[in-house]
Amino acid sequence: MDTATLPAGLRGDYASAAADFTLPPDAILFSAADHATWRRLYRRQSALLPAHAARAFREGLARLPFGAGVPDFGAISAVLRAATGWSIVPVPGLIPDHAFFEHLAARRFPVTNWIRRPEELDYIVEPDIFHDAFGHVPLLMQPEFAGFLEAYGRLGRQAARIGALAPLARLYWFMVEFGLIEEDGGLRAYGAGILSSAAETRHAVVQPGVRRLRFDLPRVLRSAYSIDDLQPTYFVIRDYAELFGAMHLLPGLLPAARDAQPIPPGAAAPGDIEA
Numbered sequence: 001m002d003t004a005t006l007p008a009g010l011r012g013d014y015a016s017a018a019a020d021f022t023l024p025p026d027a028i029l030f031s032a033a034d035h036a037t038w039r040r041l042y043r044r045q046s047a048l049l050p051a052h053a054a055r056a057f058r059e060g061l062a063r064l065p066f067g068a069g070v071p072d073f074g075a076i077s078a079v080l081r082a083a084t085g086w087s088i089v090p091v092p093g094l095i096p097d098h099a100f101f102e103h104l105a106a107r108r109f110p111v112t113n114w115i116r117r118p119e120e121l122d123y124i125v126e127p128d129i130f131h132d133a134f135g136h137v138p139l140l141m142q143p144e145f146a147g148f149l150e151a152y153g154r155l156g157r158q159a160a161r162i163g164a165l166a167p168l169a170r171l172y173w174f175m176v177e178f179g180l181i182e183e184d185g186g187l188r189a190y191g192a193g194i195l196s197s198a199a200e201t202r203h204a205v206v207q208p209g210v211r212r213l214r215f216d217l218p219r220v221l222r223s224a225y226s227i228d229d230l231q232p233t234y235f236v237i238r239d240y241a242e243l244f245g246a247m248h249l250l251p252g253l254l255p256a257a258r259d260a261q262p263i264p265p266g267a268a269a270p271g272d273i274e275a
């Protein structure tokens with residue numbers, strides 16, 4: 001197993017992982033305190049959803065067994081498989097790009113096998129199971145988003161070959177983690193990085209002075225981001241078909257995006273359209 005490309009000091013048990021970074025079933029073990037942490041996070045985030053979350057996220061969440069504590073991996077996969085053919089697999093945390101792309105291309109979403117400590121309720125550096133499952137899985141119930149993420153995984157290999165992983169990571173960042181969507185004349189959040197964080201949820205959807213731009217694939221591919229603060233810029237799609245439909249343009253855009261000067265976080269660019 002090659003962990004050389006991962007940041008140092010990650011919390012997970014990488015020694016127990018297989019070559020594809022998945023963990024054995026007996027590595028999924030949550031204490032009563034872990035379940036209590038999940039329930040606190042679940043209650044807090046659920047309260048924000050009616051006003052701020054996209055319909056597909058709320059509808060997906062309602063069909064998943066998430067309310068009683070840290071959910072069971074098999075139970076999540078059963079619901080997902082029936083809806084869109086996706087499943088989830090347990091991993092120790094962040095995994096290298098190539099392994100991540102392989103899982104996505106096979107409609108497997110990697111989910112971390114541990115949850116944050118009680119003192120990290122508001123913010124955690126590494127993604128944990130609350131972020132991965134609560135944040136990401138509900139949208140995987142949406143067929144066009146599910147298709148988009150599989151296509152993303154397949155294009156990952158190609159992007160790696162031509163040295164274009166940075167623009168590809170920006171697409172994931174802005175559209176999977178921090179995406180907004182137009183709904184009923186307003187804006188709603190569907191991104192996992194938004195909806196798994198109370199502060200980011202309010203900031204993304206209602207905070208004045210934040211840049212919310214119409215989705216434009218070449219612009220997203222060039223947009224640098226900062227990982228340690230609330231986002232100064234978000235991109236807004238009309239529907240998930242717009243995102244899925246843009247994927248056929250991606251191979252043609254990656255070389256230019258790789259070679260272009262990145263647009264700094266929060267900066268304006270020519271052609272920007274406010275959403």
Ligand SMILES: [Fe+2]
Pocket residue numbers: 127131132135136177192193
């Ligand atoms: Fe994530």
